[in-house]
Amino acid sequence: SKPSSDAPEPRQEFSIGWSIYAGWMPWPYAQQAGIVKKWADKYGIKINIVQVNDYVESVNQYTAGKLDGVTVANMDALTIPAAGGKDTSAIIVGDYSNGNDGVLLKGTNDLKAIKGKQVNLVELSVSHYLLARALNSVGMALTDVKTINTSDADIVGAFASPDVKAAVTWNPQLSSMKAQPGANLVFSSADIPGEILDLLVVDTDTLKANPKLGKALAGIWYETVALMQRQDTKGKEARAAMAKLAGADPAEFDGQLSTTHLYFDPNAAVAATSDPALITTMKRVRDFSYSKGLFGGARSADAVGMSFPGGKTLGDPQHVTLRFDESFMKLAADGKL
Amino acid sequence: MSALLNLRDVWVEYGDRIIIENLNLDIDAGSFVSVVGPSGAGKSTFLRLILGQEAPTHGKILLDGTPLIPECGPDRGVVFQRYSVFPHLSVLRNTIFGMECAQAPISGRLFGSARRAAEAEAIEMLTAVGLGDSLHLYPAQMSGGMQQRLAIAQALVKRPRILLLDEPFGALDPGIRADMHALITRLWRDYTLTIIMVTHDIGEAFSLGTRVLALDKRRHDPHAPHRFGATAVYDLPLEKKISRAALEQVSITIDELGNN
Amino acid sequence: MSALLNLRDVWVEYGDRIIIENLNLDIDAGSFVSVVGPSGAGKSTFLRLILGQEAPTHGKILLDGTPLIPECGPDRGVVFQRYSVFPHLSVLRNTIFGMECAQAPISGRLFGSARRAAEAEAIEMLTAVGLGDSLHLYPAQMSGGMQQRLAIAQALVKRPRILLLDEPFGALDPGIRADMHALITRLWRDYTLTIIMVTHDIGEAFSLGTRVLALDKRRHDPHAPHRFGATAVYDLPLEKKISRAALEQVSITIDELGNN
Amino acid sequence: MRWVNRQVRRTDRLLLGSLPILLLVVIYLVMAVSRHAANPADKILPLPGTMAESMYALIFEPDKLSGQLVFWADTFASLQRLGIGLGISTLMAIMVGLVIGVLPPVRATLGPLVTGIAVIPPIALLPILFIALGLGETAKVALIVVGIAPVMIRDIAAHVVELPREQIIKAQTLGASSWQVMIRVALPQAMPRLIHAMRLALGPAWVFLISAEAIASDVGLGYRIFLVRRYLSMDVILPYVAWIAILAIIIDMTLAYLSRRLFPWAHEASH
């Protein structure tokens, strides 16, 4: 990768990585339905939508510079690329999890019963954050449970084992596990709306040199979500195609969508991004991440700087590496793409 | 006297190569049969048949009048042409192996006094074959002749009913060879063993054996040499103590006899 | 006449076992040295030294007056005591191997007319050792004696300057053995090879060799048998065509000579 | 007759060999039925009917979007990756293994490195591998190669080192150079062992293929397994695993057959 000081040349071809998650399925669908090509052609560029089966690997690939953009949750955008010194811009705030992440207990529906239990989850992920928030809500702390790191691919199988009594995970695994006999959802992201955000982030330098990329991506996104929102056959077909891409059947996929608060309207996304509540959320996420050692050897939670619409910043303003950039969503809202 | 071993119309073929052809033979208990014949004739194959390592392609072999199952057992001992000692056992342990198998069916190992007794017997035999100084060497540390003697000791210490020897003294110098001749003759007489020995030394064949058997092809077709197998072209029972001069004569005429 | 090979105060030891002790020897170009001695004396070890497969523990070996590097090459051919043919090559391909190496340094294989020429030469040699009918067998399909003959043919076809033979005729019947004696004598004479042959057949040693060398221990200590190595206890240059009677006498007195 | 000597005829062999496998199938069925009696919606041990249904769709019904038959597209993609990975590993094994086995100086130089690479679990290096080689086919094939080649190299090298010293000596007395010893003595004798090594490497190769496909892929048997694992769709996973086993056994048997055909001298019973 080139030094960030001298701005990279404008380029023609870009790769955007995605992994399977209800809120991100519009991307591969847009690719298949030709929406990507349409917008890319309009701006005279080429965009490859690359599937990475393993979520963490997709973010790592982005951090390593192999991808120009990636779909990622707000916490991971902060702890992986941003903490790694990669200047990253979140240009689309696609949705927040409104029940897509949840805490499951077997044999009880009382969250307090979790005390002292082993909890299977992907450690240091949004699940971990959700668990911290859940415990917080009943006056407990992470020290009251024992976490067992469990890979997201295996957690469904693991939950079927009699050994496992408690788990935290996200969709689609969550819905599979909830369907298992005796499983109860005791806390979910619906209890902390707006805190677990699903983003599309791109490399800031690339974006600066190629604003067309941001415009094309915004165009693709809002055309696709508008299509999938429709209740007619076209909309149904789109959702069915996305379900298939996610390896689910349409009913399952609709179920997952129902717990995903998609910002279909760019205005709503711009509003959410500009809301000071986002700063509060990110501060919480940041403090949690720092307390878990996710900022490497950093001496304070302020080591990683974030910027928000309106010039507001959080943390070290000299080292801003995560930028919430509403400008492209705004262009979409204003119909200027 | 009924024969110990009967071979009836025995054929051995490998693919389309006929090795042994129409072999009929009776071998009496207590006899010492020397087998001679050109290299590649099928002498080792013949021993493998009697050993039960291989079954004939046609024909049958009777032992004590009952068909021989193609399986070898402690009644038939063998010294193979290629050294057949166990590479992972020292000289002494190679030699007591047979006794350990007989006396310790489960562990296959002897301990304490039983072991000492077995070792004493083994050491006696090893001294007789001239390996008394090399008890703790492994086969890889021994010369060719030493390995051959070890194989002989290993087989002899079990005193099998039938002993099959495939050129057992081939790699030995004349002095040791003479000792071995004396040893084998003594054991054969003392334990009334039946011995079948393949050798290339005609003198040895006649001086040790009570019967000399020559295996060779009866016919040679230069265009299809492999289509004819060997059989007993010449079978000479010996009254012991034939004069040495007569022997020399026989050994000189053997080739003509072989082709008649 | 300056010697081809000089051994100066050569010792070979394996761990604390002394195998060869203080061996001093000069071997002339064109001589045919027969090496005899009891089993385990160190005859094969002696050949390995000259071959360059092993370096002496002390002392030095000179070839044409320059120290021998412990490496073997095409100037010294060998037939090992244990069959040393390549198991993955047929008889014919085993035999042309040496010619292929010499003529095709890169591919190691011959094609077309060069190959046919090599094969013709190989077939001639194989016919001479009696394997003309078995050109396409693999070693595993051959008898012990056939493998031994193949090893001889393989070495002879290269006509090395020095040929080292370790009991080359041990597994052969008298008829074939006589043929082989004639073959080796002819090649030795025609190509003025230098041959060093280990044998247990005293008659063979004397009838083929121009010099007979006996390797044995000079001293035996019954309490530390391994602390004494073998050396040339007896070294007899032969004028060719010594009367056979005289030979018989020598071979009978050999043991006494060995201990003086 | 002693058990060591009881040779089994061809037909009996087939029969005996299928016994334990049948037994496993029966055990599975019993357990599946009992689980379904307790919970008709059980997904972990699906009944054969469910599996057949799910597989029917994957095998015969073209995917609406891509128009491909999913099952065959997966099979083809995986076999291609496996073939390339196994091929490269085999080539490396024979080339590097041979050189290491025959030439002591090369053995001294590369031996420790190969051992080092052989014992480093490539799974731990996945991030580096994918970052270095991207997300395409290269990285997947590379994971297979890094996973199995060092073990194969070590196996071949060990085999070559154990060739009887006499043979190397003999070849040299016949005029062979180091190179000729390598290609004419060591190489042909290493070939049967190479095939043996390939057969042993087949299991690990599938493991690495599936791991690679689990991480970054959009088609392949491993990808499908990991995709549907999120829903615990054992009705797809089990037939896929069985299919992998069948493919692997066919490859295994082909290799064994090839070895017997091409290198009869290595399989002859020697007397």
Place this chain on the structure above:
Amino acid sequence: MRWVNRQVRRTDRLLLGSLPILLLVVIYLVMAVSRHAANPADKILPLPGTMAESMYALIFEPDKLSGQLVFWADTFASLQRLGIGLGISTLMAIMVGLVIGVLPPVRATLGPLVTGIAVIPPIALLPILFIALGLGETAKVALIVVGIAPVMIRDIAAHVVELPREQIIKAQTLGASSWQVMIRVALPQAMPRLIHAMRLALGPAWVFLISAEAIASDVGLGYRIFLVRRYLSMDVILPYVAWIAILAIIIDMTLAYLSRRLFPWAHEASH
């Protein structure tokens, strides 16, 4: 002197062996420095200083929650799992491999099953493993065993089948029963190969251990690697991988040494 004959002295061997490894280290350093020149916060190729710092904390500073020294706790947990898994696999290999190799009827019965299990990638069947064995230590050890034992069994069985027929015959003429052939002839001669098989299995064993620890765990070298992979903490991953390699090489050398000590007959140069 021909290269085949160039023996390398002990000291030279050490020197030569470390050359390529040093070379790799240098290449890494150059690349790391150049990346850091571009982005001082680069996480992908950390500088030695960063690694030392991160590792210092893990090695010497007790964890706030558990009070354990993380690095040593990880090492101990992983070695224990590996040891048990390798031990069980070795036992199975020698027992099953021996029986399969020596007794043709058993070979006919179990051979296909072992081949089948050897080629099935165990990680595809994890859900079934979880249900049968839970998520605890048993499952992790079982994954290692399922992963490496079949390959080892096949290797030992193949070796035993290849023992010269003469030896088996000879033993029987000396009165050995099938059982005695097994324990007195086949077993001791299979032991050096067993150690060789263990050495070759070591790499895959680590792979399965790490996979197992990645699936569900709260301590272990693989756990830590996969945990910190979440934020691309190569400054921990790389030293951990190096440590695994060092451990594996120590085990490998110990096994090689043991084989030479315990089975000198198998390593003697035979004349």
